Amino acid sequence: MKVLILGSNGRLGSALARRWKALPDVNVVALTRADVDLADPVKAEASLATHEFGSGDVVVNCAAATDVDGCERDREAAARINAESPGRIARLCAARGARLIHIGTDYVFDGALDRPYTEEDDPKPLSHYGLTKLEGDREVLTASPLHCVVRVSWVFGPDKPSFVDAIVKRALTSPEAAAVHDKTSTPSYTEDMAVWLAAFLKLTVPGGVYHLCNSGTCSWRDYGEYALECAKKNGIPVLTTTVAPLKLSDMKAFIAVRPPRTALDTSKFTRVTGVTPRPWQEAVAEYFSTWRP
Numbered sequence: 001m002k003v004l005i006l007g008s009n010g011r012l013g014s015a016l017a018r019r020w021k022a023l024p025d026v027n028v029v030a031l032t033r034a035d036v037d038l039a040d041p042v043k044a045e046a047s048l049a050t051h052e053f054g055s056g057d058v059v060v061n062c063a064a065a066t067d068v069d070g071c072e073r074d075r076e077a078a079a080r081i082n083a084e085s086p087g088r089i090a091r092l093c094a095a096r097g098a099r100l101i102h103i104g105t106d107y108v109f110d111g112a113l114d115r116p117y118t119e120e121d122d123p124k125p126l127s128h129y130g131l132t133k134l135e136g137d138r139e140v141l142t143a144s145p146l147h148c149v150v151r152v153s154w155v156f157g158p159d160k161p162s163f164v165d166a167i168v169k170r171a172l173t174s175p176e177a178a179a180v181h182d183k184t185s186t187p188s189y190t191e192d193m194a195v196w197l198a199a200f201l202k203l204t205v206p207g208g209v210y211h212l213c214n215s216g217t218c219s220w221r222d223y224g225e226y227a228l229e230c231a232k233k234n235g236i237p238v239l240t241t242t243v244a245p246l247k248l249s250d251m252k253a254f255i256a257v258r259p260p261r262t263a264l265d266t267s268k269f270t271r272v273t274g275v276t277p278r279p280w281q282e283a284v285a286e287y288f289s290t291w292r293p
């Protein structure tokens with residue numbers, strides 16, 4: 001089976017490309033922005049079309065305009081990258097009988113629910129990032145019943161720094177740490193995602209929307225504090241393990257409105273695959289057991 005990965009320089013795409021190369025009977029083709037530039041939808045489709053793939057093969061789209069504030073600043077580019085190009089790619093895959101696994105986001109929700117979001121909950125994006133990602137989800141699902149949209153949240157892993165790396169790095173030189181306490185979701189560890197997402201390579205797993213992340217819910221502050229504790233336990237010389245609470249409304253530098261509560265319910269994934277994602281704390285602890293600044 002051929003598996004073409006778009007966005008293979010990114011946090012999630014790098015992990016998939018690295019891990020899936022070891023899968024038996026899978027030929028991974030790792031594609032970057034230089035190979036397929038989603039900012040030009042017509043060219044993106046044409047570039048992907050130059051690759052040989054067909055029935056039984058899979059394209060995974062990890063590429064996206066992920067700078068949430070950047071998407072407010074350049075709405076047209078966000079729409080092309082997050083919605084129009086995924087739509088064209090989805091239709092190309094459908095025409096060739098290939099499955100598209102398209103990575104989505106918790107930011108399609110408004111965060112008003114006080115329980116984790118299921119795939120049946122109505123999306124109501126608050127930002128242009130969320131809106132364009134939702135349009136992309138819909139384009140992909142309309143193109144073929146074989147395609148999957150897998151929504152993830154708070155992605156972290158070894159291939160590209162994220163929030164937990166930033167907070168631990170900063171604590172190496174500063175005893176002050178602070179993070180938002182009234183925004184909650186669930187981290188998604190890319191090493192885990194690489195194992196779980198492999199389930200979708202089997203076409204016996206039905207197409208549709210899936211929510212996928214580690215289990216449990218936390219705030220940015222909880223997440224940061226736990227990362228600092230894990231770092232300390234592993235001999236990383238952090239100057240603090242205490243994270244002061246900030247309010248989401250105090251984050252004046254944010255341009256886009258962020259949804260306050262977007263934990264994802266992964267029970268559909270468990271029902272279909274028999275796999276229950278492990279708690280986010282286990283994943284963060286494992287990550288910091290080999291972390292180097």
Ligand SMILES: NC(=O)c1ccc[n+]([C@@H]2O[C@H](COP(=O)([O-])OP(=O)(O)OC[C@H]3O[C@@H](n4cnc5c(N)ncnc54)[C@H](OP(=O)(O)O)[C@@H]3O)[C@@H](O)[C@H]2O)c1
Nearest residue numbers: 007009010011012033037038039063064066105152154155
């Ligand atoms: N990070 C999170 O916390 C989070 C949360 C929820 C959902 N997600 C979703 O998860 C997926 C993967 O995110 P990630 O964390 O791996 O993000 P990431 O590290 O920012 O990776 C995004 C990738 O998209 C590529 N890209 C951006 N613009 C492009 C363009 N015009 N043409 C082609 N490629 C382009 C980037 O290429 P370059 O390397 O060349 O810049 C990068 O490799 C995305 O769909 C994102 O929406 C992420």
